[in-house]
Amino acid sequence: MTQTLKCISPIDGSVYAERPVMPADEAAGLVAKARQAQKAWARRPLEERIALVKAGVARLNEMADEVVPELAWQMGRPVRYGGEFGGVNERADYMASIAARALAPIGIENSDLFSRTIRREPHGVVLVIAPWNYPYMTAINTVVPALIAGNAVALKHATQTLLVGERIVRAFHEAGVPEDVFVNLFLDHAGTEALIAARHFGFVNFTGSVGGGQAIERAAAGRFTGLGLELGGKDPAYVMEDADVDWAVDVLMDGAMYNAGQCCCGIERLYVAAPLFNTFVEKSVAWVEKLKLGNPLDREITIGPMANRRFADEVRGQTRDAVAQGARALIDAKLFPEDDGGTYLMPQILVDVNHQMRVMRDESFGPVVGIMPVKDDAEALMLMNDSPYGLTASLWTADPERAEHLGVELETGTVFMNRADYLDPALCWTGCKNTGRGGALSEIGYHNLTRPKSYHLRKRQA
Known part of the structure; x- marks a missing residue:
């Protein structure tokens, strides 16, 4: 029997939205397609990736009349505040503006004999597990720089804000980001952890509870998958x-x-x-x-x-x-x-x-x-x-x-x-102790969403 994810609206206790949990093979298939599409995406010029991502954010802004009441129904934020577009736009614009500097190669030597350089390499497929409290801004924190850096992205949203991942991915697709490069997953906890344990992702970013972060760490144990965890706070x-x-x-x-x-x-x-x-x-x-x-x-x-x-x-x-x-x-x-x-x-x-x-x-x-x-x-x-x-x-x-x-x-x-x-967005968003590890946004956010790759090229053989 197919399991169903249900968003119960805090407004009146009604079922506001529901989606079937993706079967394991379907979810794995979407991620496999994303992995295949990532190479071509990374080969596109940086300026082109930036333009497409910014177009995706602009398209999302155009959906405000639908997004704002949806948020109220899903997680209760009053419509008077107009959603999360101020923060979304500020963060996306800033991360786009620093991408060239943050991702620029570090030149060590370029002489007649040697070329020595450190470059930033995308991880491959980045999984973004986003929470319900600020479902757009927390997702954008990683989605925007991950795509700009040349990664493919799989987005898995909290059940409480079930429609948000669907909405973001649709906006980016309509703006021209290839469908296989940015995918939305409807998964339960067990399905999410199984994909991580099967090493489907090069990096996982999770925002949520301490218990959720511990479950992600357990799933990734021994897989050498990079993790960014923003957990509890007081x-x-x-x-x-x-x-x-x-x-x-x-x-x-x-x-x-x-x-x-x-x-x-x-x-x-x-x-x-x-x-x-x-x-x-x-x-x-x-x-x-x-x-x-x-x-x-x-x-x-x-x-x-x-x-x-x-x-x-x-x-x-x-x-x-x-x-x-x-x-x-x-x-x-x-x-x-x-x-x-x-x-x-x-x-x-x-x-x-x-x-x-x-x-x-x-x-x-x-x-x-x-x-x-x-x-x-x-x-x-x-x-x-x-x-x-x-x-x-x-x-x-x-x-x-x-x-x-x-x-x-x-x-x-x-x-x-x-x-x-x-x-x-110019400062690293990070924590210590039980709040987690890693860091989002700023130039450091780009460094966490890529890995260094060194080139040591001797130009003459003797």
């Missing part, structure tokens, strides 16, 4: 006594609550210098109380449902446990009657929290943030590093030297000063 912020409080509140509350808190680098725990603590908390509560929870198809709504009830239940459980251990919840449930105990989850701010509570230790990935006062930089640094994760950390101060000094000591992939919850 990103902290530290607001120092010289910070602009209003600016910090505006950015950090948005970083904690936007997309119903379902952001890889969203702010999940806050440490505030004791003299500012009460003011910061008061202003944060006022900020959050202005949010409007409800159906994401309504343009007045600022916070939609979480993508799945089990995600919302985890956040409720963390919040309930924290309150039972002495935390105080500052947002009145009466302000958010739309919280139905299902996918619609009200935002919450917790104080009197500590690191024995799950809400300050485990990934929440929802609209809840704990705020703690700290007496000095040393205490803030200790608490920020007291986590199994390391994706980003946000520092708020008027003193860049102080921020840089703290940044050196932070166990994280990116250090922000006076901003948060942003991905700069």
Whole structure:
């Protein structure tokens, strides 16, 4: 009996989309065709590959009227935010603009006797396993540079955003990228792991949970397949006594609550210098109380449902446990009657929290943030590093030297000063500890999607 992948809409619990799981031989056949087509794709001039990829992104933009409500139905983001096109375009444009430099050969010698050069060689077929929370941007992070670098790409999307891979691949095909060079796979976890274990790919990029990353590593064990893994996060912020409080509140509350808190680098725990603590908390509560929870198809709504009830239940459980251990919840449930105990989850701010509570230790990935006062930089640094994760950390101060000094000591992939919850395509997107390994975007992203190949050519035989 054929298995089916079903996207259950968080809006109303209906089956929004479904696709049959590809049989193993069909999926392997698509990847084999991609491997055959990759050589010819890599032989095309770089300028031609760039132009076709940019045309694919442009075609995707033309689908906005369909894509934006589809996203609301699939994962709950309010339509008022217009999808993910701002980030998609910024990242794609930047990666296209640096491709020639990032992929340029490194010339060592070109004399009468020797030519010695290091070139960048595509891996072959790159598998992109994309998540549901930012399904377009996270996919584009790898799809665009992988194709530009001369790889073929197989895209496997999360079931929660089942239509996104289909939509991206169609846009690129309609723009002229050969069909066999960029393929979409409808697979379950077992089918994905089987393809990796059978060494069908030269590189695998996965964005998702720590458990998912561990499963990918197990599948690739002994295959010498390159891996890029962006996994969990529990990103902290530290607001120092010289910070602009209003600016910090505006950015950090948005970083904690936007997309119903379902952001890889969203702010999940806050440490505030004791003299500012009460003011910061008061202003944060006022900020959050202005949010409007409800159906994401309504343009007045600022916070939609979480993508799945089990995600919302985890956040409720963390919040309930924290309150039972002495935390105080500052947002009145009466302000958010739309919280139905299902996918619609009200935002919450917790104080009197500590690191024995799950809400300050485990990934929440929802609209809840704990705020703690700290007496000095040393205490803030200790608490920020007291986590199994390391994706980003946000520092708020008027003193860049102080921020840089703290940044050196932070166990994280990116250090922000006076901003948060942003991905700069010119910088390597990376993490440490349980957040994973590897790096996307920037010139380093191109290096991870290619391998070095050395040419040592002696021009005379004697």
